[in-house]
Amino acid sequence: MLILKIELASNYGFCFGVKRAIKMAENAKDASTIGPLIHNNEEINRLKINFNVKTLNGINELQDEKKVIIRTHGIPKNDLEKLNASKIDVIDATCPFVTKPQQICEKMSQDGYDIVIFGDENHPEVKGVKSYANGNVFVILEEEELENIKLSQKVAVVSQTTRKVEKFMQIVNYLISRVKEVRVFNTICNATFENQEAVKNLSKKADVMIVIGGKNSSNTKQLYLIAKNFCEDSYLIESENEINSEWFEGKQLCGVSAGASTPDWIIQKVINKIEKI
Amino acid sequence: MLILKIELASNYGFCFGVKRAIKMAENAKDASTIGPLIHNNEEINRLKINFNVKTLNGINELQDEKKVIIRTHGIPKNDLEKLNASKIDVIDATCPFVTKPQQICEKMSQDGYDIVIFGDENHPEVKGVKSYANGNVFVILEEEELENIKLSQKVAVVSQTTRKVEKFMQIVNYLISRVKEVRVFNTICNATFENQEAVKNLSKKADVMIVIGGKNSSNTKQLYLIAKNFCEDSYLIESENEINSEWFEGKQLCGVSAGASTPDWIIQKVINKIEKI
Numbered sequence: 001m002l003i004l005k006i007e008l009a010s011n012y013g014f015c016f017g018v019k020r021a022i023k024m025a026e027n028a029k030d031a032s033t034i035g036p037l038i039h040n041n042e043e044i045n046r047l048k049i050n051f052n053v054k055t056l057n058g059i060n061e062l063q064d065e066k067k068v069i070i071r072t073h074g075i076p077k078n079d080l081e082k083l084n085a086s087k088i089d090v091i092d093a094t095c096p097f098v099t100k101p102q103q104i105c106e107k108m109s110q111d112g113y114d115i116v117i118f119g120d121e122n123h124p125e126v127k128g129v130k131s132y133a134n135g136n137v138f139v140i141l142e143e144e145e146l147e148n149i150k151l152s153q154k155v156a157v158v159s160q161t162t163r164k165v166e167k168f169m170q171i172v173n174y175l176i177s178r179v180k181e182v183r184v185f186n187t188i189c190n191a192t193f194e195n196q197e198a199v200k201n202l203s204k205k206a207d208v209m210i211v212i213g214g215k216n217s218s219n220t221k222q223l224y225l226i227a228k229n230f231c232e233d234s235y236l237i238e239s240e241n242e243i244n245s246e247w248f249e250g251k252q253l254c255g256v257s258a259g260a261s262t263p264d265w266i267i268q269k270v271i272n273k274i275e276k277i
Numbered sequence: 278m279l280i281l282k283i284e285l286a287s288n289y290g291f292c293f294g295v296k297r298a299i300k301m302a303e304n305a306k307d308a309s310t311i312g313p314l315i316h317n318n319e320e321i322n323r324l325k326i327n328f329n330v331k332t333l334n335g336i337n338e339l340q341d342e343k344k345v346i347i348r349t350h351g352i353p354k355n356d357l358e359k360l361n362a363s364k365i366d367v368i369d370a371t372c373p374f375v376t377k378p379q380q381i382c383e384k385m386s387q388d389g390y391d392i393v394i395f396g397d398e399n400h401p402e403v404k405g406v407k408s409y410a411n412g413n414v415f416v417i418l419e420e421e422e423l424e425n426i427k428l429s430q431k432v433a434v435v436s437q438t439t440r441k442v443e444k445f446m447q448i449v450n451y452l453i454s455r456v457k458e459v460r461v462f463n464t465i466c467n468a469t470f471e472n473q474e475a476v477k478n479l480s481k482k483a484d485v486m487i488v489i490g491g492k493n494s495s496n497t498k499q500l501y502l503i504a505k506n507f508c509e510d511s512y513l514i515e516s517e518n519e520i521n522s523e524w525f526e527g528k529q530l531c532g533v534s535a536g537a538s539t540p541d542w543i544i545q546k547v548i549n550k551i552e553k554i
Contacts, residue, residue, distance in 0.1 A: 169453055173446040176463050184449070184459040 006254045006274055007206070009198035013267060015191035015260035017095025021072045022263075024093045025053045031067035031091065032056050034075050034083075035124055038261040039217035042239060046263075059083065067091060072261075074098045074128035077106075097189040098125055101158040104185050105132040108156035113183060116140065118171050119160030123218055126160050141167075143174035151175075156183040162192045162219035162260070164226075191260055192219050199223045199257045203230035206255030208247055211236050212270050213259025220259030227257065239266060240273040248277055283531045283551055284483070286475035290544060292468035292537035294372025298349045299540075301370045302330045308344035308368060309333050311352050311360075312401055315538035316494035319516060323540075336360060344368060349538075351375045351405035354383075374466040375402055378435040381462050383409040385433035390460060393417065395448050396437030400495055403437050420451035428452075433460040439469045439496035439537070441503075468537055469496050476500045476534045480507040483532030485524055488513050489547055490536025497536030504534065516543060517550040525554055 018038050025037055025047050032054045036044055047053040053069070056062065059079045067089045070080065074094040083090045094102075105115055114136040119126040121139040130137055140146060155175055159168045165188050175182045203209045209227040213220025215238060227234040235247060248254060254274060258267050295315050302314055302324050309331040313321055324330040330346070333339065336356045344366045347357065351371040360367050371379075382392055391413040396403040398416040407414055417423060432452055436445045442465050452459045480486045486504040490497025492515060504511040512524060525531060531551060535544050 165454060169450040172449060172453060172461070176446055176449060176461055177442060180463055182461040182463070184453055184461060186453050186457055186459070 004248055004251055004254055004274070004277070006256060006271060007202060009195070009202045009255065009257035011191075011194040011198040012256070013258040013260070013262050013264060015189065017072050017097055017189075018261050021069075021093035021095070022047070024091055025069055026051050028053070028067055028069060028091050031069050032062075032065045033069040033071055034059055034079065035071045035073070037069060037071050037093065039214035039220070039259070040261040040263065040266075041214065042266055043261070043263045062088070070094050071124065072098065073123070073125035074102060075124070076128055076131035077102075078131065095161070097161050097187070098128070101129045101161070101185065101187040102132045104156065104158050104187070105129050105137070106134070108183065109133040109135045109137070112152075113154045113156040114138070114152045116146070116155055116157040116171070116175065117160070118157065118163055118168050120218065123160060125218075129158065129160075140171065143171045146174065151179055153180040154183070155179045155181070156185065158185045158187045160218065161187055161189040162222060163188055164196065164222055165193065192222070195219070195223060195257065195260065196226055199226050199255075200230060202255040202257065203227040203234065206231050206253045207233065207251040208253075209234035209255045209257070210243075210270065210274070211257050211259070212238070212267055213262045214238060217259045217261055220262070223257055223259060227255070231255070237270070240269045243270065243273050243277075245277045248274065281525055281528055281531055281551070281554070283533060283548060284479060286472070286479045286532065286534035288468075288471040288475040289533070290535040290537070290539050290541060292466065294349050294374055294466075295538050298346075298370035298372070299324070301368055302346055303328050305330070305344055305346055305368050308346050309339075309342045310346040310348055311336055311356065312348045312350070314346060314348050314370065316491035316497070316536070317538040317540065317543075318491065319543055320538070320540045339365070347371050348401065349375065350400070350402035351379060352401070353405055353408035354379075355408065372438070374438050374464070375405070378406045378438070378462065378464040379409045381433065381435050381464070382406050382414070383411070385460065386410040386412045386414070389429075390431045390433040391415070391429045393423070393432055393434040393448070393452065394437070395434065395440055395445050397495060400437060402495075406435065406437075417448065420448045423451065428456055430457040431460075432456045432458070433462065435462045435464045437495065438464055438466040439499060440465055441473065441499060442470065469499070472496070472500060472534065472537065473503055476503050476532075477507060479532040479534065480504040480511065483508050483530045484510065484528040485530075486511040486532045486534070487520075487547065487551070488534050488536070489515070489544055490539045491515060494536045494538055497539070500534055500536060504532070508532070514547070517546045520547065520550050522554045525551065
C-alpha cells in the first residue's frame with residue numbers, strides 16, 4: 001500500500017495585513033466590522049464567539065455602534081468619510097498594501113491621469129480603490145476590455161493586490177503600445193506573490209493539491225488556479241468537512257497551501273483529517 | 278524565364294524629423310552641422326555640394342562658423358548650452374521626437390526617478406538623451422544588464438526612438454517585477470514603428486529583401502533585422518553600387534524598404550538598377 005506524504009507550500013496562509021486586522025479586532029472587542037473583516041467565514045465566526053466582533057454588510061446597517069472596524073479590503077471613500085465625521089470610533093484595519101493603491105488612484109486622478117485598475121470590479125478591495133478616482137477610471141481583467149475605450153495619453157495603472165503579475169504585465173504591454181505615458185504601480189503584494197510562487201513549485205511535483213481558503217477570496221482562487229494548472233487533481237476547500245477520501249486514492253504526494261486569510265488552525269484541521277485517511 | 282517583381286514596403290524612407298532637418302539645412306546654406314545631420318552619407322554629400330553645408334565631428338572643431346545646425350539625433354546638453362551662450366546662430370534640427378525623451382529624462386531626474394534608457398549607449402541620440410539626466414541613469418539593450426544594479430523604487434524608462442517595441446515591453450516587464458513604480462514613456466516614434474510593420478509584412482512574402490540605408494543608422498539596422506527574420510535572403514545596402522546580381526537569381530518577388538534617413542533619389546537608383554538585372 002502506498003503511503004501518502006503531505007507537504008506544505010514553502011509560503012502559505014496568513015499575510016501581514018490579515019494578521020494585523022485580526023489583532024486589531026481582538027483588541028477592539030464588541031466592535032462591528034463593515035463587511036467581513038477578512039474573506040474567511042470560520043475565522044470571522046471565531047472572532048464573533050470569542051471577542052464579540054459582529055459583521056455588518058454596510059454602513060446602512062449601523063445602529064448604535066460605538067466602534068467600527070474597517071475590513072482589510074478597505075471600504076469606499078464616501079463611507080469612510082461618513083464614519084470619520086460621525087461620533088463612532090473608527091478602527092482602520094485596511095491593509096496598508098490596499099491603502100497604497102487607494103492613495104495612488106486619488107493622486108493620479110488629481111494629476112489628470114486616466115486610471116486603469118486590473119482587478120475584479122465586484123471585489124470589495126477594487127470597489128474601494130475605484131472610489132478614490134475622481135476622473136476616468138476603468139476596471140478590467142483582460143486588456144481586450146480597453147479596445148473600444150478612448151484613453152487619454154497619460155494612464156496610471158494599479159492592480160488588485162492579489163492578482164497574477166504575468167497578466168498585469170500583459171495589460172501594461174497593451175497600454176504601452178497605445179498610450180504615450182503609462183505610469184505603472186505594481187501594487188500586487190509580496191505575500192500574494194510568494195504564496196503563488198510556492199504553490200507553483202509544489203504543484204509541479206504533487207499528485208494531489210489541496211488549497212484551503214474562502215471561496216470568495218481572490219488570492220485563494222488564484223492559488224487554486226495556479227495549482228490546477230500544474231496538477232490536474234487540485235481542490236479548493238474551505239474546511240476539512242469538504243474533504244473526500246477518494247481524492248487521495250493511489251496518490252503519493254499531497255501538496256497543501258492556503259490563502260492569505262486562512263488561519264493556521266483551519267490548515268491544521270485539514271492536515272489532521274488527511275493524515276487519518 | 279522568371280520575371281522579377283519589385284515591391285516597395287507600404288511605409289519606408291524619410292520620416293518627419295529627417296525631412297524637417299533637410300529643409301532647415303537647405304534653407305540655412307553655408308552652415309555647419311555638429312555631427313552628421315542624418316545617418317546617410319549620400320544625402321550629406323548632396324547637402325554639401327548643393328548647399329555648402331559642412332559636417333563637423335563636434336563643437337571642438339568650431340572655428341569661425343556663423344551658423345550651426347544641430348543634427349536630428351540631438352547633441353549633449355552641455356554642448357548645446359555652450360553653443361547657445363556663444364554668438365553663433367544655432368539652428369536646432371533635433372527631431373521633436375528626440376527632444377521629447379531629452380525633456381522626460383531631465384524632468385524625471387529632477388523628480389527623483391532613476392532613469393533607464395533602452396538603447397545603444399554609443400548612438401548619438403542616446404548620448405544626447407542621457408546627458409539630460411542629472412541623477413542615476415542606465416543605458417541598456419537587454420534587461421539582464423539591470424540584474425546587478427540596485428535601482429530605486431521609482432524608475433522612469435524611455436526608449437531610443439528607433440527601437441523595437443517588443444523588446445521595450447520586455448524591459449518594462451522586468452522592471453515591474455522589481456520596482457514599485459515604473460513610469461513608462463513610449464518614445465519609440467510612429468514612423469519607425471510603421472516602417473517596421475511594413476517591412477515585416479513585405480518580407481513574409483518576398484523571396485529577396487533589399488533594405489537601403491546608412492550602416493550606422495539604428496532604424497535601418499532594425500529594419501534589416503526584421504526583414505532577415507522573415508526572409509533569409511535579405512541585404513542591407515547604402516547605395517545601388519553594392520547590389521550583386523546573383524541575389525536575384527531564381528527569385529520572383531523582391532521587397533524594398535529604406536531607413537528613415539534614406540532619400541527617395543537613392544531608393545530610385547536602387548530600383549532602377551534592380552530592374553535592369
